[in-house]
Amino acid sequence: MTSPFPFSAIVGQQQMKRAMVLTAIDPGLGGVLVFGDRGTGKSTAVRALAALLPPITVVAGCPVNSETPEACPEWANVTDRALIQRPTPVIDLPLGVTEDRVTGALDIERALTRGEKSFEPGLLARANRGYLYIDEVNLLEDHIVDLLLDVAQSGINTVEREGLSIRHAARFVLVGSGNPEEGELRPQLLDRFGLSVEVRSPDTIEDRVEVIRRRDAYERDTAAFMTKWQAEDAKLRGTILAARAALPDIDTPDEILHDCARLSIALGADGLRGELTLLRAARALAAEQGGKRITRDHLRDVAPLALSHRLRRDPLDEAGSFARVARVIAETLP
Template identity: 80%
Template structure:
């Protein structure tokens, strides 16, 4: 079994790591879209974070990873109700995947051999309570992306076809990555992702050397490397779990609500999804920082993650989305 690279050992990419941590604290944020150069640690970060999190408890053999037997779907036909532990699931969704493979469909083998109408679960069932990772999401067919985002938001997968009527829980963090040179997502789909990050290959020589040094150490003596970074990962895990516990009690002053709305209006974002996501991300960051309530500094930190990908294109403004968000923050927050 290949050991995941330690999350704490990833060099740089602070925004990407912060976005991943925020979704681990509040999975309801709506997933993360990571656009940037190849080889910048996008898939490594997803697997590293999942490996860092504590294992999930589930009923043995439950196809949707349910923690309690009563939550496991009727069609699962469990052999026992034994509770086991397993790592947080990370499911890869390949390009060219069919809708049946994603949502599940009629089990043809059982239908032909036994004459039974049974459901064969898909990738959404396996990803429940974990992560669904889509590399090159901008090359995925739009109807599949629509489906993934709908299910990620509702938390339930519903299959109505071939005489089947099946529903099961499908609560997962959707992480999409891609290279903008190979095509962009439609604005309607961009808006549905909770957070967005742009990553670049490091330009600093020392940083690049450190990436090489750590990767070489990981590959040549994995055990020693994991021991070296195990303490850091344990500290990160404890901080995430503490933030999860504190999230519900994190206060939200009225002034923060006003600032969220003013930022969205200043940037011209459509609908209300932008400020709702901005507030959730700021609350998660405040809980992670151990703050009793959300402060403007939390809004400043997460606003580029929550709003940059929701901006309308302005042909008269040559500044990038990050610069536009920074300008709006200066106007609104001072």
């Protein structure tokens, strides 16, 4: 199997890479929505990040990647309780997928051949403790969107049909990508993404040439290219692990909480999810940069990622959401 393109070798797209690194530091951020042109490295980035992360410890026979034998669901009837290391899972959720394929369903073959009622886990089981990636997320069917909203809220996948009553953990980092010209995302699902970024094709000859050069080198001699970027990826992996360890000890001054609230009010963001995500993202950034407390600089850096997709539409303002957030930051957090 071909190794994923190294995360450190992706040219430009700094906001996209920052958002993905922050979700790796704090998976509770709620995932990343990446909207923009085709061929801008969206799917490459998520697979590269998952490959960059350290493997997870799982029970060998558990279909939901449980960390301990005690956490394995009873319906799985796990017999192999040995602990092994697996790469962080990245599961694709294709357009047109059926609900049974997502949540899991009765194992028809086993029921017919053995007369046994058995549960066949779906994509949500495989994605537990990893990443669920949806390309063209704005074209996803409504009933699948509703299903994902329920699971994203609870972290539990529940299947009640065909005589089955199944529950299992389904906690994952949701990464969606799409082209806004092909359709809008339902507001309910849009709000579930913690961070959002807009990506564009490189607009300088130098950047485009460098993209071509690196991709060509990767395809011509993958092993040599991976070796060349191994040290950079290892350095970033160390930064992520150190930030995870430091995260609980990052101090949050009261004035930062006031700044989060003021910024959200000034932007007209609905609900409180924006403030909470902004705070968590700023804390993850502080941990990544080796800081001891959240500062206004951290808020300024992550506010466009955490708030731009939560703005109410203003037909009189032609500026994009990122530009509107930047303008309000300058006015609210001088």
